[in-house]
Amino acid sequence: xxxxxxxxxxxxxxxxxxxxxxxxxxxxxxxxxxxxxxxxxxxxxxxxxxxxxxxxxxxxxxxxxxxxxxxxxxxxxxxxxxxxxxxxxxxxxxxxxxxxxxxxxxxxxxxxxxxxxxxxxxxxxxxxxxxxxxxxxxxxxxxxxxxxxxxxxxxxxxxxxxxxxxxxxxxxxxxxxxxxxxxxxxxxxxxxxxxxxxxxxxxxxxxxxxxxxxxxxxxxxxxxxxxxxxxxxxxxxxxxxxxxxxxxxxxxxxxxxxxxxxxxxxxxxxxxxxxxxxxxxxxxxxxxxxxxxxxxxxxxxxxxxxxxxxxxxxxxxxxxxxxxxxxxxxxxxxxxxxxxxxxxxxxxxxxxxxxxxxx
Ligand code: C2E
Ligand code: CA
Ligand code: CA
Numbered sequence: 001x002x003x004x005x006x007x008x009x010x011x012x013x014x015x016x017x018x019x020x021x022x023x024x025x026x027x028x029x030x031x032x033x034x035x036x037x038x039x040x041x042x043x044x045x046x047x048x049x050x051x052x053x054x055x056x057x058x059x060x061x062x063x064x065x066x067x068x069x070x071x072x073x074x075x076x077x078x079x080x081x082x083x084x085x086x087x088x089x090x091x092x093x094x095x096x097x098x099x100x101x102x103x104x105x106x107x108x109x110x111x112x113x114x115x116x117x118x119x120x121x122x123x124x125x126x127x128x129x130x131x132x133x134x135x136x137x138x139x140x141x142x143x144x145x146x147x148x149x150x151x152x153x154x155x156x157x158x159x160x161x162x163x164x165x166x167x168x169x170x171x172x173x174x175x176x177x178x179x180x181x182x183x184x185x186x187x188x189x190x191x192x193x194x195x196x197x198x199x200x201x202x203x204x205x206x207x208x209x210x211x212x213x214x215x216x217x218x219x220x221x222x223x224x225x226x227x228x229x230x231x232x233x234x235x236x237x238x239x240x241x242x243x244x245x246x247x248x249x250x251x252x253x254x255x256x257x258x259x260x261x262x263x264x265x266x267x268x269x270x271x272x273x274x275x276x277x278x279x280x281x282x283x284x285x286x287x288x289x290x291x292x293x294x295x296x297x298x299x300x301x302x303x304x305x306x307x308x309x310x311x312x313x314x315x316x317x318x319x320x321x322x323x324x325x326x327x328x329x330x331x332x333x334x335x336x337x338x339x340x341x342x343x344x345x346x347x348x349x350x351x352x353x354x355x356x357x358x359x
Contacts, residue, residue: 001063006044009083016040020079040081041069068092095151101137102148102157110136111161113168115186115342117351118306119333121316122324124350128219128306130187130329131169132336133161149191158191163207165189169218170211172339177212182346187219187249187270192226195233201240215245219270223251224258227266235265242267249306253277260297271298272329275309282315295323313357332357 004015016038023029023036043065045054054062069084071092105111111133118128135143152158169186176183194200208215220241227234227250238248249270250263254277263271273294280287298305305323310316310330319326332353334345345351 001066003045012042012083013081016079016081036079037076038079038081039070039073039076040079041066041071041073041084042081043069043084065089098148099151099155099157102152105135105137106160106164110138111164112136112338113165113172114336114338116329116336117334117342117345118187118327118329119351121320121326121328124333124352126184126346126351127327128185128187129342129346130189130221130336131165132189133165134336153191153193156193159193159197162188162190162194163204166204166207166218168339170208170213173213173217174211176343176346181343183217184346185217185219185247187221187247189221189251192223192229195222195226195237201237201244201246204241204246205244216247219247219249221249221251221272224253225256227262228256228258231262231265238266238268254294260294260301263303264301268303270304270306272306272308278307278309278315282318288318292322295326299323299325313353316353316357 004012006012020036020038023038028034029036043062045062065084065088068088069082072082072088073080112135113131114134115129115131117126118130119125120127133145133149135145135148137143149158149161152161166188169188173183173186190204204218204220205215208218222234222238241248247269248267249272250258250266250268251272252274253263253271255274271294273291277291277294295305304325304327306327306329307319308329310319310328310332312332315330316328316332319328333351337345
Protein backbone atom coordinates (compact mmCIF):
# COMPACT_ATOMS: atom_id res chain seq x y z
CA UNK A 1 0.00 0.00 0.00
CA UNK A 2 1.33 3.41 -0.90
CA UNK A 3 -0.06 6.83 -0.33
CA UNK A 4 0.87 9.25 -3.11
CA UNK A 5 -0.04 12.79 -3.94
CA UNK A 6 -3.02 12.84 -6.31
CA UNK A 7 -2.42 14.86 -9.44
CA UNK A 8 -5.00 13.19 -11.63
CA UNK A 9 -5.26 9.79 -13.33
CA UNK A 10 -2.75 10.51 -16.11
CA UNK A 11 -0.13 11.41 -13.57
CA UNK A 12 -0.91 8.29 -11.57
CA UNK A 13 -0.54 6.10 -14.65
CA UNK A 14 2.85 7.65 -15.34
CA UNK A 15 4.02 6.84 -11.83
CA UNK A 16 2.70 3.33 -12.24
CA UNK A 17 4.51 2.89 -15.57
CA UNK A 18 7.72 4.07 -13.93
CA UNK A 19 7.31 1.50 -11.16
CA UNK A 20 6.70 -1.19 -13.78
CA UNK A 21 9.89 -0.19 -15.63
CA UNK A 22 11.97 -0.25 -12.47
CA UNK A 23 10.72 -3.66 -11.37
CA UNK A 24 11.26 -5.20 -14.72
CA UNK A 25 14.73 -3.74 -14.99
CA UNK A 26 15.88 -5.73 -11.97
CA UNK A 27 18.77 -8.02 -12.84
CA UNK A 28 17.15 -11.10 -11.30
CA UNK A 29 14.27 -10.77 -13.73
CA UNK A 30 16.22 -9.76 -16.78
CA UNK A 31 18.84 -12.46 -16.43
CA UNK A 32 16.08 -15.09 -16.50
CA UNK A 33 14.03 -13.35 -19.18
CA UNK A 34 11.14 -13.15 -16.75
CA UNK A 35 8.58 -10.41 -16.69
CA UNK A 36 6.50 -9.27 -13.75
CA UNK A 37 2.95 -8.15 -14.42
CA UNK A 38 1.83 -5.49 -11.97
CA UNK A 39 -1.81 -5.01 -11.13
CA UNK A 40 -2.71 -1.91 -9.18
CA UNK A 41 -5.91 -0.54 -7.71
CA UNK A 42 -6.21 3.11 -6.77
CA UNK A 43 -8.69 4.92 -4.61
CA UNK A 44 -8.85 8.63 -3.97
CA UNK A 45 -8.73 9.79 -0.36
CA UNK A 46 -10.96 12.78 0.11
CA UNK A 47 -10.34 15.10 2.99
CA UNK A 48 -12.99 17.77 2.67
CA UNK A 49 -12.38 19.10 6.17
CA UNK A 50 -8.71 19.58 5.48
CA UNK A 51 -7.64 17.37 8.39
CA UNK A 52 -4.47 15.35 7.82
CA UNK A 53 -5.65 12.38 9.85
CA UNK A 54 -7.46 9.22 8.83
CA UNK A 55 -8.93 6.98 11.52
CA UNK A 56 -8.35 3.24 11.41
CA UNK A 57 -11.78 2.40 10.10
CA UNK A 58 -11.62 4.89 7.26
CA UNK A 59 -8.20 3.52 6.37
CA UNK A 60 -9.49 -0.06 6.31
CA UNK A 61 -12.33 0.95 4.00
CA UNK A 62 -9.90 2.67 1.67
CA UNK A 63 -7.76 -0.41 1.53
CA UNK A 64 -10.81 -2.49 0.62
CA UNK A 65 -11.59 -0.07 -2.17
CA UNK A 66 -8.10 -0.36 -3.63
CA UNK A 67 -8.50 -4.15 -3.57
CA UNK A 68 -11.82 -3.99 -5.41
CA UNK A 69 -10.14 -1.81 -8.00
CA UNK A 70 -7.15 -4.11 -8.32
CA UNK A 71 -9.30 -7.23 -8.62
CA UNK A 72 -11.35 -5.60 -11.34
CA UNK A 73 -8.29 -5.76 -13.59
CA UNK A 74 -8.67 -9.50 -14.20
CA UNK A 75 -6.27 -11.44 -16.42
CA UNK A 76 -4.08 -9.26 -18.59
CA UNK A 77 -1.02 -9.60 -20.75
CA UNK A 78 0.45 -6.27 -19.62
CA UNK A 79 0.69 -4.37 -16.33
CA UNK A 80 -2.49 -2.50 -15.60
CA UNK A 81 -4.04 -0.18 -13.03
CA UNK A 82 -7.68 0.61 -12.29
CA UNK A 83 -9.37 3.40 -10.39
CA UNK A 84 -12.02 2.51 -7.83
CA UNK A 85 -15.66 3.22 -8.61
CA UNK A 86 -18.67 2.43 -6.40
CA UNK A 87 -20.08 -0.20 -8.78
CA UNK A 88 -17.00 -2.35 -8.17
CA UNK A 89 -18.04 -2.88 -4.60
CA UNK A 90 -21.66 -3.55 -5.57
CA UNK A 91 -20.52 -6.16 -8.07
CA UNK A 92 -18.26 -7.80 -5.53
CA UNK A 93 -21.10 -7.99 -3.00
CA UNK A 94 -23.43 -9.47 -5.63
CA UNK A 95 -20.80 -12.04 -6.66
CA UNK A 96 -20.22 -13.08 -3.10
CA UNK A 97 -23.95 -13.62 -2.65
CA UNK A 98 -24.03 -15.93 -5.69
CA UNK A 99 -21.04 -17.92 -4.52
CA UNK A 100 -22.50 -18.25 -1.02
CA UNK A 101 -25.65 -19.82 -2.46
CA UNK A 102 -23.83 -22.24 -4.70
CA UNK A 103 -23.17 -25.19 -2.43
CA UNK A 104 -26.71 -25.38 -1.08
CA UNK A 105 -28.00 -24.99 -4.63
CA UNK A 106 -25.90 -27.94 -5.75
CA UNK A 107 -27.16 -30.08 -2.89
CA UNK A 108 -30.73 -29.15 -3.72
CA UNK A 109 -30.30 -30.17 -7.32
CA UNK A 110 -30.64 -26.71 -8.84
CA UNK A 111 -27.86 -27.32 -11.38
CA UNK A 112 -29.17 -29.16 -14.41
CA UNK A 113 -27.65 -30.31 -17.68
CA UNK A 114 -29.28 -29.05 -20.87
CA UNK A 115 -28.30 -30.70 -24.11
CA UNK A 116 -27.55 -29.28 -27.55
CA UNK A 117 -27.36 -31.64 -30.55
CA UNK A 118 -24.43 -31.92 -32.95
CA UNK A 119 -25.72 -32.64 -36.40
CA UNK A 120 -24.11 -34.27 -39.44
CA UNK A 121 -24.63 -31.70 -42.19
CA UNK A 122 -25.09 -34.11 -45.06
CA UNK A 123 -27.88 -36.12 -43.39
CA UNK A 124 -29.22 -33.96 -40.51
CA UNK A 125 -28.59 -36.93 -38.23
CA UNK A 126 -27.80 -36.24 -34.56
CA UNK A 127 -24.32 -37.65 -34.00
CA UNK A 128 -23.57 -36.22 -30.59
CA UNK A 129 -24.76 -33.98 -27.75
CA UNK A 130 -23.10 -31.34 -25.63
CA UNK A 131 -24.17 -31.06 -22.00
CA UNK A 132 -24.40 -27.41 -20.91
CA UNK A 133 -25.20 -26.52 -17.34
CA UNK A 134 -28.10 -24.28 -16.25
CA UNK A 135 -28.84 -23.02 -12.76
CA UNK A 136 -32.56 -23.36 -12.11
CA UNK A 137 -32.83 -21.03 -9.17
CA UNK A 138 -36.16 -20.71 -7.32
CA UNK A 139 -35.34 -17.05 -6.68
CA UNK A 140 -33.76 -16.01 -9.94
CA UNK A 141 -35.20 -18.35 -12.56
CA UNK A 142 -32.92 -20.00 -15.12
CA UNK A 143 -29.45 -18.55 -14.84
CA UNK A 144 -27.12 -18.87 -17.84
CA UNK A 145 -23.62 -20.30 -17.31
CA UNK A 146 -21.87 -17.11 -18.36
CA UNK A 147 -23.34 -15.50 -15.24
CA UNK A 148 -21.88 -18.00 -12.79
CA UNK A 149 -19.17 -20.22 -14.36
CA UNK A 150 -16.57 -17.40 -14.36
CA UNK A 151 -17.26 -16.78 -10.64
CA UNK A 152 -16.96 -20.47 -9.84
CA UNK A 153 -13.72 -20.59 -11.75
CA UNK A 154 -12.33 -18.03 -9.33
CA UNK A 155 -13.14 -20.06 -6.21
CA UNK A 156 -12.71 -23.53 -7.71
CA UNK A 157 -16.36 -24.60 -7.31
CA UNK A 158 -16.63 -25.09 -11.08
CA UNK A 159 -14.90 -28.47 -10.78
CA UNK A 160 -17.81 -29.76 -8.71
CA UNK A 161 -20.30 -28.45 -11.25
CA UNK A 162 -18.42 -30.21 -14.05
CA UNK A 163 -18.49 -33.56 -12.28
CA UNK A 164 -22.16 -33.08 -11.40
CA UNK A 165 -23.00 -32.51 -15.08
CA UNK A 166 -20.91 -35.56 -16.00
CA UNK A 167 -22.97 -37.67 -13.57
CA UNK A 168 -26.20 -36.42 -15.10
CA UNK A 169 -24.93 -37.31 -18.56
CA UNK A 170 -23.94 -40.80 -17.34
CA UNK A 171 -27.33 -41.31 -15.70
CA UNK A 172 -29.08 -40.35 -18.89
CA UNK A 173 -26.96 -42.69 -21.04
CA UNK A 174 -27.40 -45.54 -18.58
CA UNK A 175 -31.17 -45.18 -18.53
CA UNK A 176 -31.49 -45.00 -22.32
CA UNK A 177 -29.18 -47.97 -22.82
CA UNK A 178 -31.18 -50.01 -20.29
CA UNK A 179 -34.36 -49.23 -22.22
CA UNK A 180 -32.74 -50.12 -25.53
CA UNK A 181 -33.13 -46.57 -26.83
CA UNK A 182 -30.61 -45.01 -29.25
CA UNK A 183 -27.68 -43.11 -27.73
CA UNK A 184 -24.95 -40.84 -29.06
CA UNK A 185 -21.78 -39.66 -27.31
CA UNK A 186 -22.29 -36.82 -24.82
CA UNK A 187 -19.63 -34.13 -24.49
CA UNK A 188 -19.08 -32.50 -21.09
CA UNK A 189 -17.10 -29.33 -20.44
CA UNK A 190 -14.14 -29.48 -18.08
CA UNK A 191 -12.59 -26.40 -16.58
CA UNK A 192 -8.85 -25.91 -16.72
CA UNK A 193 -8.76 -26.22 -12.94
CA UNK A 194 -9.14 -30.01 -13.24
CA UNK A 195 -5.96 -30.31 -15.22
CA UNK A 196 -3.92 -28.51 -12.61
CA UNK A 197 -4.68 -31.26 -10.12
CA UNK A 198 -3.05 -34.66 -10.27
CA UNK A 199 -5.07 -37.78 -10.97
CA UNK A 200 -7.75 -36.10 -13.09
CA UNK A 201 -7.99 -38.83 -15.77
CA UNK A 202 -8.38 -41.62 -13.21
CA UNK A 203 -10.95 -39.61 -11.27
CA UNK A 204 -13.21 -39.09 -14.29
CA UNK A 205 -12.84 -42.72 -15.31
CA UNK A 206 -13.81 -43.86 -11.79
CA UNK A 207 -17.00 -41.79 -11.99
CA UNK A 208 -18.00 -43.19 -15.38
CA UNK A 209 -17.31 -46.72 -14.08
CA UNK A 210 -20.03 -46.24 -11.45
CA UNK A 211 -22.52 -46.38 -14.33
CA UNK A 212 -23.20 -49.09 -16.87
CA UNK A 213 -21.97 -46.82 -19.66
CA UNK A 214 -19.20 -47.51 -22.19
CA UNK A 215 -16.50 -44.92 -21.62
CA UNK A 216 -16.29 -43.97 -25.30
CA UNK A 217 -19.78 -42.48 -25.05
CA UNK A 218 -18.27 -39.71 -22.94
CA UNK A 219 -16.37 -36.94 -24.63
CA UNK A 220 -14.33 -34.39 -22.68
CA UNK A 221 -14.31 -30.83 -23.96
CA UNK A 222 -11.15 -29.00 -23.01
CA UNK A 223 -10.73 -25.40 -24.13
CA UNK A 224 -7.79 -24.53 -26.31
CA UNK A 225 -6.34 -22.18 -23.70
CA UNK A 226 -5.85 -25.15 -21.36
CA UNK A 227 -3.60 -26.61 -23.98
CA UNK A 228 -1.66 -23.42 -24.49
CA UNK A 229 -1.05 -22.90 -20.78
CA UNK A 230 1.13 -25.97 -20.53
CA UNK A 231 1.48 -27.96 -23.72
CA UNK A 232 3.59 -30.76 -22.23
CA UNK A 233 1.13 -31.35 -19.44
CA UNK A 234 -1.81 -31.20 -21.82
CA UNK A 235 -0.14 -33.79 -24.04
CA UNK A 236 0.41 -36.17 -21.14
CA UNK A 237 -3.15 -35.79 -19.87
CA UNK A 238 -4.73 -36.25 -23.31
CA UNK A 239 -2.64 -39.41 -23.74
CA UNK A 240 -3.85 -40.76 -20.37
CA UNK A 241 -7.48 -39.89 -21.09
CA UNK A 242 -7.21 -41.56 -24.49
CA UNK A 243 -5.67 -44.68 -22.92
CA UNK A 244 -8.57 -44.78 -20.49
CA UNK A 245 -10.94 -44.83 -23.47
CA UNK A 246 -12.39 -41.29 -23.53
CA UNK A 247 -13.08 -39.19 -26.58
CA UNK A 248 -11.36 -35.81 -26.40
CA UNK A 249 -12.37 -32.59 -28.03
CA UNK A 250 -10.62 -29.23 -28.13
CA UNK A 251 -13.18 -26.48 -27.59
CA UNK A 252 -13.18 -22.88 -28.79
CA UNK A 253 -10.43 -23.44 -31.34
CA UNK A 254 -9.63 -20.16 -33.05
CA UNK A 255 -10.61 -17.93 -30.15
CA UNK A 256 -7.07 -17.87 -28.75
CA UNK A 257 -3.58 -18.38 -30.01
CA UNK A 258 -3.17 -22.08 -30.58
CA UNK A 259 -2.38 -23.37 -34.01
CA UNK A 260 -2.94 -26.65 -35.73
CA UNK A 261 0.79 -27.18 -35.36
CA UNK A 262 0.52 -27.35 -31.59
CA UNK A 263 -2.50 -29.61 -31.78
CA UNK A 264 -0.98 -32.24 -34.02
CA UNK A 265 0.93 -33.71 -31.08
CA UNK A 266 -2.26 -34.15 -29.06
CA UNK A 267 -4.28 -37.33 -29.14
CA UNK A 268 -7.64 -35.75 -29.83
CA UNK A 269 -10.75 -36.85 -31.69
CA UNK A 270 -12.60 -33.61 -32.26
CA UNK A 271 -11.74 -30.01 -32.98
CA UNK A 272 -14.50 -27.51 -32.24
CA UNK A 273 -14.20 -24.33 -34.22
CA UNK A 274 -15.28 -21.29 -32.27
CA UNK A 275 -18.28 -19.27 -33.44
CA UNK A 276 -15.98 -16.41 -34.41
CA UNK A 277 -14.49 -18.67 -37.08
CA UNK A 278 -17.81 -18.92 -38.85
CA UNK A 279 -18.55 -15.23 -38.46
CA UNK A 280 -15.24 -14.18 -39.97
CA UNK A 281 -15.55 -16.70 -42.80
CA UNK A 282 -18.57 -14.77 -44.00
CA UNK A 283 -16.59 -11.59 -44.15
CA UNK A 284 -14.40 -12.58 -47.05
CA UNK A 285 -12.52 -14.95 -49.28
CA UNK A 286 -9.37 -14.94 -47.17
CA UNK A 287 -11.10 -16.07 -43.98
CA UNK A 288 -12.95 -18.70 -45.92
CA UNK A 289 -9.66 -19.96 -47.27
CA UNK A 290 -8.38 -20.25 -43.69
CA UNK A 291 -11.46 -22.22 -42.69
CA UNK A 292 -10.94 -24.46 -45.69
CA UNK A 293 -7.31 -24.99 -44.75
CA UNK A 294 -8.15 -25.91 -41.15
CA UNK A 295 -10.77 -28.41 -42.27
CA UNK A 296 -8.34 -29.93 -44.76
CA UNK A 297 -5.53 -30.36 -42.23
CA UNK A 298 -7.87 -31.70 -39.55
CA UNK A 299 -9.02 -34.32 -42.00
CA UNK A 300 -5.45 -35.44 -42.61
CA UNK A 301 -4.96 -35.72 -38.85
CA UNK A 302 -8.15 -37.82 -38.65
CA UNK A 303 -9.78 -35.27 -36.41
CA UNK A 304 -13.51 -34.57 -36.72
CA UNK A 305 -14.47 -30.93 -37.14
CA UNK A 306 -17.44 -29.51 -35.25
CA UNK A 307 -18.42 -25.96 -36.18
CA UNK A 308 -20.13 -24.06 -33.38
CA UNK A 309 -22.73 -21.34 -33.72
CA UNK A 310 -24.37 -22.38 -37.00
CA UNK A 311 -27.39 -20.10 -37.16
CA UNK A 312 -28.41 -19.82 -40.81
CA UNK A 313 -29.11 -22.02 -43.82
CA UNK A 314 -26.41 -20.12 -45.73
CA UNK A 315 -23.81 -21.08 -43.14
CA UNK A 316 -24.88 -24.71 -43.23
CA UNK A 317 -24.75 -24.74 -47.05
CA UNK A 318 -21.33 -23.12 -47.08
CA UNK A 319 -19.96 -25.73 -44.63
CA UNK A 320 -21.49 -28.61 -46.52
CA UNK A 321 -19.86 -27.37 -49.69
CA UNK A 322 -16.55 -27.16 -47.86
CA UNK A 323 -16.63 -30.73 -46.62
CA UNK A 324 -19.52 -33.12 -46.17
CA UNK A 325 -17.92 -34.67 -43.06
CA UNK A 326 -18.28 -31.49 -41.02
CA UNK A 327 -20.52 -31.59 -37.94
CA UNK A 328 -22.62 -28.55 -37.07
CA UNK A 329 -23.85 -27.30 -33.71
CA UNK A 330 -26.02 -24.24 -33.45
CA UNK A 331 -29.36 -22.54 -33.08
CA UNK A 332 -30.27 -23.43 -36.69
CA UNK A 333 -30.86 -26.98 -35.44
CA UNK A 334 -31.61 -26.47 -31.78
CA UNK A 335 -30.78 -24.44 -28.73
CA UNK A 336 -29.62 -26.34 -25.65
CA UNK A 337 -32.82 -27.98 -24.32
CA UNK A 338 -33.84 -29.86 -21.15
CA UNK A 339 -33.36 -33.61 -21.06
CA UNK A 340 -36.97 -34.56 -21.89
CA UNK A 341 -36.95 -32.49 -25.05
CA UNK A 342 -33.48 -33.73 -25.98
CA UNK A 343 -34.75 -37.30 -25.58
CA UNK A 344 -37.53 -36.56 -28.04
CA UNK A 345 -35.01 -35.13 -30.50
CA UNK A 346 -32.89 -38.27 -30.18
CA UNK A 347 -35.84 -40.60 -30.64
CA UNK A 348 -36.57 -38.78 -33.89
CA UNK A 349 -32.89 -39.29 -34.85
CA UNK A 350 -33.02 -36.74 -37.68
CA UNK A 351 -33.26 -33.06 -36.85
CA UNK A 352 -34.45 -30.76 -39.58
CA UNK A 353 -33.18 -27.19 -39.46
CA UNK A 354 -35.82 -24.83 -38.03
CA UNK A 355 -35.93 -22.70 -41.07
CA UNK A 356 -36.37 -25.70 -43.34
CA UNK A 357 -33.36 -24.92 -45.52
CA UNK A 358 -33.82 -25.60 -49.24
CA UNK A 359 -31.92 -28.54 -50.70
P1 C2E B 1 -19.18 -23.36 -24.89
O1 C2E B 1 -18.66 -24.63 -24.29
O2 C2E B 1 -18.42 -22.78 -26.04
O3 C2E B 1 -20.67 -23.69 -25.31
C1 C2E B 1 -21.29 -23.19 -26.45
C2 C2E B 1 -22.15 -22.00 -26.12
O4 C2E B 1 -22.61 -21.44 -27.34
C3 C2E B 1 -23.40 -22.38 -25.33
O5 C2E B 1 -23.72 -21.29 -24.48
C4 C2E B 1 -24.44 -22.49 -26.42
O6 C2E B 1 -25.75 -22.27 -25.96
C5 C2E B 1 -24.02 -21.37 -27.33
N1 C2E B 1 -24.51 -21.58 -28.71
C6 C2E B 1 -24.79 -22.74 -29.31
N2 C2E B 1 -25.22 -22.56 -30.56
C7 C2E B 1 -25.21 -21.22 -30.75
C8 C2E B 1 -25.55 -20.39 -31.89
O7 C2E B 1 -25.97 -20.85 -32.95
N3 C2E B 1 -25.42 -19.05 -31.73
C9 C2E B 1 -24.96 -18.51 -30.57
N4 C2E B 1 -24.87 -17.17 -30.51
N5 C2E B 1 -24.61 -19.25 -29.50
C10 C2E B 1 -24.73 -20.60 -29.60
P2 C2E B 1 -24.05 -21.53 -22.97
O8 C2E B 1 -24.84 -22.78 -22.81
O9 C2E B 1 -24.61 -20.25 -22.46
O10 C2E B 1 -22.63 -21.80 -22.33
C11 C2E B 1 -21.67 -20.80 -22.30
C12 C2E B 1 -20.35 -21.31 -21.81
O11 C2E B 1 -20.41 -21.70 -20.44
C13 C2E B 1 -19.88 -22.57 -22.54
O12 C2E B 1 -19.33 -22.23 -23.77
C14 C2E B 1 -18.88 -23.12 -21.55
O13 C2E B 1 -17.65 -22.46 -21.69
C15 C2E B 1 -19.49 -22.75 -20.21
N6 C2E B 1 -20.16 -23.92 -19.64
C16 C2E B 1 -21.42 -24.34 -19.82
N7 C2E B 1 -21.65 -25.47 -19.11
C17 C2E B 1 -20.49 -25.77 -18.47
C18 C2E B 1 -20.08 -26.82 -17.58
O14 C2E B 1 -20.82 -27.76 -17.24
N8 C2E B 1 -18.78 -26.78 -17.13
C19 C2E B 1 -17.92 -25.78 -17.51
N9 C2E B 1 -16.67 -25.81 -17.02
N10 C2E B 1 -18.28 -24.79 -18.32
C20 C2E B 1 -19.54 -24.78 -18.82
CA1 CA C 1 -18.06 -26.57 -24.91
CA1 CA D 1 -17.11 -23.62 -27.57
